[in-house]
Amino acid sequence: MTEKKKTGIKIIPSKNPMPLQDHKLRASNFDEVALGYDYETAVAEASRCLQCKNAPCSRGCPVEIDIPEFLRLAALGNFKAAISKIKEKNTLPGVCGRVCPQESQCEKDCTLGIKHQPVSIGRVERFCADFELADKEDKITNKLIPPSSGYKVAIVGSGPAGLTCAADLAKEGHRVTVFEALHVAGGVLMYGIPEFRLPKGIVEAEVKNVVDLGVEIELNSVVGRLVTIDQLLDEEGYNAVFIGTGAGLPYFMGIPGENLCGVYSANEFLTRTNLMKAYLFPQWDTPIKIGKRVVVLGGGNVAMDAARTALRLGAEESIIVYRRSEKELPARAEEVEHAYEEGVKFYYLTNPVKLLGDEDGIVSGMECLKYELGEPDATGRRSPIAVKGSEHIIEADTIVVAIGQGPNELVPMTTKGLETNKKGNIIADPETGATSRPGVFAGGDVVTGAATVILAMGAGKLGAKSIHEYLLNSKIDKPLGREGN
Amino acid sequence: MYKIIEKQIFSEVTKLLSVYAPKIAKSCRPGQFVMIRIDEKGERIPLTIADFDPEKGTISLVFQEIGKSTQQLGALEQGEFIKDVAGPLGHPTHIFDSGTVILVGGGVGVAPIYPIAREFKKAGCNVIGIIGARNKELLFWEEKMSAACNSLYITTDDGSYVRKGFVTDVMKELIEEIGKENIALIMAIGPQPMMRACCNLSKGYEIRTLVSLNALMVDGTGMCGCCRVSVGGSTKFVCVDGPEFDGHQVDWLELYRRSTYFCDEEKSAKDIYNSEKGNHACGCGGIQ
Numbered sequence A: 001m002t003e004k005k006k007t008g009i010k011i012i013p014s015k016n017p018m019p020l021q022d023h024k025l026r027a028s029n030f031d032e033v034a035l036g037y038d039y040e041t042a043v044a045e046a047s048r049c050l051q052c053k054n055a056p057c058s059r060g061c062p063v064e065i066d067i068p069e070f071l072r073l074a075a076l077g078n079f080k081a082a083i084s085k086i087k088e089k090n091t092l093p094g095v096c097g098r099v100c101p102q103e104s105q106c107e108k109d110c111t112l113g114i115k116h117q118p119v120s121i122g123r124v125e126r127f128c129a130d131f132e133l134a135d136k137e138d139k140i141t142n143k144l145i146p147p148s149s150g151y152k153v154a155i156v157g158s159g160p161a162g163l164t165c166a167a168d169l170a171k172e173g174h175r176v177t178v179f180e181a182l183h184v185a186g187g188v189l190m191y192g193i194p195e196f197r198l199p200k201g202i203v204e205a206e207v208k209n210v211v212d213l214g215v216e217i218e219l220n221s222v223v224g225r226l227v228t229i230d231q232l233l234d235e236e237g238y239n240a241v242f243i244g245t246g247a248g249l250p251y252f253m254g255i256p257g258e259n260l261c262g263v264y265s266a267n268e269f270l271t272r273t274n275l276m277k278a279y280l281f282p283q284w285d286t287p288i289k290i291g292k293r294v295v296v297l298g299g300g301n302v303a304m305d306a307a308r309t310a311l312r313l314g315a316e317e318s319i320i321v322y323r324r325s326e327k328e329l330p331a332r333a334e335e336v337e338h339a340y341e342e343g344v345k346f347y348y349l350t351n352p353v354k355l356l357g358d359e360d361g362i363v364s365g366m367e368c369l370k371y372e373l374g375e376p377d378a379t380g381r382r383s384p385i386a387v388k389g390s391e392h393i394i395e396a397d398t399i400v401v402a403i404g405q406g407p408n409e410l411v412p413m414t415t416k417g418l419e420t421n422k423k424g425n426i427i428a429d430p431e432t433g434a435t436s437r438p439g440v441f442a443g444g445d446v447v448t449g450a451a452t453v454i455l456a457m458g459a460g461k462l463g464a465k466s467i468h469e470y471l472l473n474s475k476i477d478k479p480l481g482r483e484g485n
Numbered sequence B: 001m002y003k004i005i006e007k008q009i010f011s012e013v014t015k016l017l018s019v020y021a022p023k024i025a026k027s028c029r030p031g032q033f034v035m036i037r038i039d040e041k042g043e044r045i046p047l048t049i050a051d052f053d054p055e056k057g058t059i060s061l062v063f064q065e066i067g068k069s070t071q072q073l074g075a076l077e078q079g080e081f082i083k084d085v086a087g088p089l090g091h092p093t094h095i096f097d098s099g100t101v102i103l104v105g106g107g108v109g110v111a112p113i114y115p116i117a118r119e120f121k122k123a124g125c126n127v128i129g130i131i132g133a134r135n136k137e138l139l140f141w142e143e144k145m146s147a148a149c150n151s152l153y154i155t156t157d158d159g160s161y162v163r164k165g166f167v168t169d170v171m172k173e174l175i176e177e178i179g180k181e182n183i184a185l186i187m188a189i190g191p192q193p194m195m196r197a198c199c200n201l202s203k204g205y206e207i208r209t210l211v212s213l214n215a216l217m218v219d220g221t222g223m224c225g226c227c228r229v230s231v232g233g234s235t236k237f238v239c240v241d242g243p244e245f246d247g248h249q250v251d252w253l254e255l256y257r258r259s260t261y262f263c264d265e266e267k268s269a270k271d272i273y274n275s276e277k278g279n280h281a282c283g284c285g286g287i288q
């Protein structure tokens, strides 16, 4: 079904569907679920774009990719030029094309989307990135590294915020070192988001692109312990610091039984599986133990990832227990749908009051209450109210708690003059990323609380811009001894 | 990659590796630990920094071979490499400068207690050390401990060296002799049953007692919660809130259960490793 617009451009109302791995098959392997467009489909999808002059789509993208332009190039089949265009703004296109919540970002205001389905911007972006990665012969290298500015910048944390900030600063000629606590770079992209949604090879390749810009990454470096931010600034000659340490601290509910064996935080469950590759145990050394019946508490993306991971690890039943109703699930619709297809069960309006264990201290189930939704509260969400006398027991031999994460306090605790809010998030100026401490900037989940990859990247970009301006305007001596200024 | 500068063999199952990690050697303090990963497929395991030399840029790790990872570690030689060493992690021991402290090291726990003893003595405390092992063969660092303490007592379970008995026997006599009001602090580091026994004893005398808990860990940076333990009724993460805690407040049963949860898996990993290597399984796993 096509319509004609004044311009003569054909309107194709529907997105080209994303080919998926068969749902029965995929629930038992860790291969990527979404297989990606092929060449023809990518061209066809890009051709749906109306090339709007005002590009409302770009305004919805936190890193402001020139979307109509890259789609125009892609529609011509010129994917090399398209990826170059994307990379002007986005260092991690293979990641973003896969995990951005496009429906609430770039695709939300797509003109086509007003009457029809928006252009599937993310899927085309993913194709461009994969196209480049697959093209080993003729790699579209990043622009030449510019001459050194003479300034040194330290980045704490190698998640999307830190990596983006690092890449942008390196492009300005600053000498950038990223300090990462873990043994790999990537943050949640490596330890949290499962292989079947975001293959680790993609993250590694995109991290390498950042390193190719001249960024140094020091792994196994826990800032606050190995070195403090004060030392980086006062003793090691760094002129500015960007903090992108994320929200890695898992929350628990504070109900009895949470320390029983077999109760994992989602972070532990996913870290064992993704970062430490427990699904390949014993070839890899880290084990994970999983029961027949796994219950995941929570309703966000993290809960969906944990429930789907449980199936792949061999659980017979994987159940999401969520205290509100389906409508309120904070997870992306697509993730919920995939979870349903794979056989994850959902118990809505249910919440545990107590976890139960056997005589050996191993979890055996939980005592739950049923809930009803009350009137909308101040935030407009209808808060759940317990139904009297609705106590019941749900059996489980593994429980994964996925009710949210907060910031780790190590950096604020060891840095002089760095203000945080009540939740422990670092306070940063939303316009600049500047913190209460001069020369120290912050962004990503550590400032906003758990959010999204692309928002963290936007914050990293903003931090880089502000640090660049800060360095140029400051009269600090350049430690690397370059003239200028 | 972190190079092994020196290897010492204390016994068939207890070894020391001195590793080149200059930044850690410069920043670490007694009581802290590192997370190591031997190779690409390795698990992350915590080991206490038993000694460090900022000048040479080395840290020493003393470990007991109990499962696959520690056996594999013990098979490494001088000049070889450990893939990852992250640290220093955890809070350093709070060192104060006067009064008598009793420091108890059991088994491989002698290693972490050593730098703590040295530091307390340097600060000006009267340091009494008690070290114990199952037998003479397993005892190490007697000389180092003797230099780091004002007085040192030794026990072996089987009586093969100095005094037959448990560290708690000596501890009890010392408390009676010195008087509980004259003891500022007891610290006990070693296998869980030994730390627990020390705490049970000192609790009766109401002497403040710190223990260094060896919970299972994955990241060691506060990110996963695997290391959680109940202390005084509230949940703590051993890696970031500890590793030292008031031993009288620790829920030992819960700690024990949580640290043995992966026993079956760890055992199978060890058996596979040993059959591949042609070693015989030493079968000493478990909690000791």
Ligand SMILES: Cc1cc2nc3c(=O)[nH]c(=O)nc-3n(C[C@H](O)[C@H](O)[C@H](O)COP(=O)(O)OP(=O)(O)OC[C@H]3O[C@@H](n4cnc5c(N)ncnc54)[C@H](O)[C@@H]3O)c2cc1C
Residues within 6 Å of the ligand: A099, A100, A101, A156, A157, A158, A159, A160, A161, A162, A179, A180, A181, A182, A185, A186, A187, A188, A189, A192, A193, A194, A221, A222, A223, A224, A244, A245, A246, A247, A248, A270, A301, A302, A305, A408, A410, A411, A443, A444, A445, A446, A450, A451, A452, A453, A454, A456
């Ligand atoms: C399971 C899961 C699934 C998700 N799915 C999606 C999704 O589909 N789409 C989406 O957009 N978002 C998703 N998110 C959210 C998204 O991953 C995060 O919002 C994003 O990664 C935040 O980026 P960041 O750079 O701020 O922090 P992080 O990615 O958390 O990275 C922080 C890094 O800093 C390091 N660090 C911390 N403290 C220190 C220190 N003291 N010294 C040195 N290094 C330190 C950490 O080890 C880590 O590597 C998901 C999150 C999780 C947990």
Ligand SMILES: Cc1cc2nc3c(=O)[nH]c(=O)nc-3n(C[C@H](O)[C@H](O)[C@H](O)COP(=O)(O)OP(=O)(O)OC[C@H]3O[C@@H](n4cnc5c(N)ncnc54)[C@H](O)[C@@H]3O)c2cc1C
Residues within 6 Å of the ligand: B033, B045, B046, B047, B048, B049, B061, B062, B063, B064, B065, B066, B067, B068, B069, B070, B071, B108, B111, B112, B213, B214, B215, B216, B217, B238, B243, B259, B260, B261, B262, B263, B266, B267, B270, B285, B286, B287
């Ligand atoms: C902060 C900290 C510091 C530590 N310092 C040292 C040290 O200096 N020297 C040293 O030898 N060990 C130390 N440990 C313990 C050490 O980490 C474990 O022995 C090691 O991880 C075992 O790995 P593995 O693969 O060889 O054995 P695994 O195969 O993992 O375990 C073998 C058996 O031992 C049990 N076990 C494993 N780890 C522990 C543990 N942490 N506590 C109790 N039982 C356990 C398991 O249940 C299993 O049955 C420390 C632990 C912590 C948390």
Ligand code: SF4
Residues within 6 Å of the ligand: A060, A061, A062, A063, A064, A065, A067, A090, A096, A097, A100, A102, A105, A106, A107, A121, A122, A125, A454
């Ligand atoms: S980076 Fe994310 S928000 Fe921006 S265009 Fe790509 S998919 Fe959309």
Ligand code: SF4
Residues within 6 Å of the ligand: A048, A049, A050, A051, A052, A055, A056, A057, A058, A067, A068, A071, A109, A110, A111, A112, A118, A119, A121
């Ligand atoms: S809003 Fe949609 S149709 Fe318009 S330029 Fe952007 S992607 Fe193309």
Ligand code: FES
Residues within 6 Å of the ligand: B216, B217, B218, B219, B220, B221, B222, B223, B224, B225, B226, B227, B228, B237, B238, B239, B240
């Ligand atoms: S080991 Fe992961 S939080 Fe302590």
